[in-house]
Amino acid sequence: MSHTTLISARELLEHLDDPDWAILDCRFLLNDAAYGRREYQQAHIPGAVYVHLEEDLCAPVEPGRTGRHPLASLDQLVENFSRWGVDQRVQVVLYDDYPAGTAGIAARGWWTLRYLGHTAAAVLDGGWLGWKSAGYPWRGGVEARSRRAFTPEVHPELLASAEDVERLRHHPAWRVFDSRSPDRYRGENETIDPVAGHIPGAFSAPYVENMNADGIFLPADALRQRFTSLLQGAPAERAIFYCGSGVTACQNLLALAHAGLDGARLYLGSWSEWITDPRRPVAIGADRG
Secondary structure, eight states: OOOOSEEOHHHHHTTTTOTTEEEEEOOOBTTBTTHHHHHHHHOBOTTOEEOOIIIIIBOOOOTTTSOSSOBOOHHHHHHHHHHTTOOTTOEEEEEOOTTTTTTHHHHHHHHHHHHTTOOOEEEETTHHHHHHHTTOOOBOSOOOOOOOOOOOOOOGGGEEOHHHHHHHTTOTTOEEEEOSOHHHHTTOSOOSSSSOSBOTTOEEOOGGGGBOTTSOBOOHHHHHHHHHHHHTTOOGGGEEEEOSSSSTHHHHHHHHHHTTOOOOEEESSHHHHHTTSTTSOOBOSOTTO
């Protein structure tokens, strides 16, 4: 039985020596792109290979056209996952650290695998800090896995475009959710993007509310309650999530899937892409959230 959303540290511990399990260390900081690799080289879960958000999972930014973390090309993603030793038989486990990543970076990797048709992928609940606090083994240095042939089966229905968002943001049967913090949603304390605010019609759904204070996800029943309330009768398949650049919104998608409410879409360009076109509207304040 494969793990498709979250996995505990204890469950991962039992498979450290299994060649059909691949562990991907996704630690990353927006304001220090070298942070994750540096931390990985100092200490990581045994067998883990390092995955850099911007170098490995994202394409170069096109100023004025894309958001801050556009999706890497299919060829690049296939090459990377092949290099990391992932094929159809492999269970993938991804982790980052809390609060630096809050599972958002690992969730972007998880979502990317889902988009490519590889559902045997799970995020380590509690991440690196949970692993360390449990006293489980670690080691430093750089590791690699034997190459395998990753075969994609792309699911474009998991993506939403800016045009989709524009068309559906006020549609009564659809829901658009902003995954950022409430203050950024309201247009306050914006320090990352040049324009503050949110997409008009979007509801506020901060991704951090899926976790407790220790970086552990809430139980599936609690997550289901949360999202059922947010969806207000709409099915998950008619929900679109965005954030600043299409990364932490994936944590909401992960929590939704763990709650059994699968099928929501990611507006991958997110706020940082939305604001590249001055004709797109911007809302300030509480709006609908």
